[in-house]
Amino acid sequence: MRDQEIIQYPGFRNIYDDAGNAIGFEFRIRSNYYRGVYLSLLNVGRVTVDNEEFLPHSGAITWIISGKEYTPEEMARDNVDFWPLSETATIRVKKPGGLAQGYHDVSLRWGHRSSYMPPSMTVFDDNSKELGRSGDFLEKRRMLIV
């Protein structure tokens, strides 16, 4: 049983190093597609938290799929590993100190490339405010950190 929302409330938490210092945060998403995809078919966009932006190629973002952690660059080349439809993905963001206790507006931009759709419809540009016509998503959720 999962949250109907794409961004799952369970899994939103700070992450810590061995010394107990918060080094960032993470949250989970479920798929909004009807099939699983090879990682290279995913387009990784930015994470925004309370107006602070974490860009996909800044080194701050990794995705964890089936227990394995990938940078966006690794995902872009990986045509072997697969994100199953039945599993959530965890998005991990480096942020020294983590997120403060209280409410946070979390958003994620991502997408997938579908060869069966016209190429003109599957353009993904994380820098464009406007979403592409197909396979380009922006999800937001307001959640509490304890």
Add this chain to the structure above:
Amino acid sequence: MKYVPPKGPKRGVSVYSYSSFFPQGYTLEDCFIEMQDMGAHGVEILANGHIDGYPYMTDEFLEKWNNLCEKYEIVPAEYGHWVDNRMWADQELTIDQCVEYLERDFKMAHALGFHCLRTKLGVINDDLDPVENWRDLITAASPVAEKYDVVMLPEIHLPTLLKQKMVQEYIEYIDKTGTKAFGLNVDFGVFSPKPNWDGRVRFSTPEDFEDILPYVKCCHAKFTEMIPSDDEYMFREKWVPYPEVLDVMKKHNWDGWMVAEYEGKDRHDLNALHEALHKHQILMKNCLGY
């Protein structure tokens, strides 16, 4: 006792219809229970979504699949899969690489009991024309498909129409090569005069369907809006002329599965989905008489 389907056009469901709910925990068994309720015995799965361990099916999944099919009298009707030729943002798969991916699907499909495969080819433009080298790809994949006794079916889907050049080219290829590994899947949306996503209104007629029927191996029984009807059908699809389309299939004793694909605006509401699926199966049952 194993369910044996009759000859002729048969009713089924594509679990694509339940797409919104799989990532929330819906299962194949949930779908099969409702299909058995409705007497819709044929199933289409989307391999990349519904096979545990894809692209390397687990043994547990195969066992679960066989048990579920037997328990709920479900027959494998169509295996949906894709040729993801634009595998990387800056690079495409070669034909040999495509065939490697296809062989994995052919193997799984065969093991699961599927003969018909809805093989989604990559497209190159807004008219959904397939990749230019589709003949080379199909020719390279055909011997492998024959080895696993499967047939690849590109889906003819709006804005493509049945009389379009692309469909003629597929048919010419089948006639010329005599291949048993390639055919057509027709999505019933082609009969709908509803404005398409690109704003155009264009549709095919049941007569157009009659001309290509021998090449059609499986159909997507697309529906978007079920409305009540005072006649013997009880329900009609607002846009697709089901009685006329199914009459053509009955008249020619077309033998195969029509798997229901619901794309109504309310498909993300589970109760609305159940109602729509039931109404649609009532319509098809009343058209066929079984």
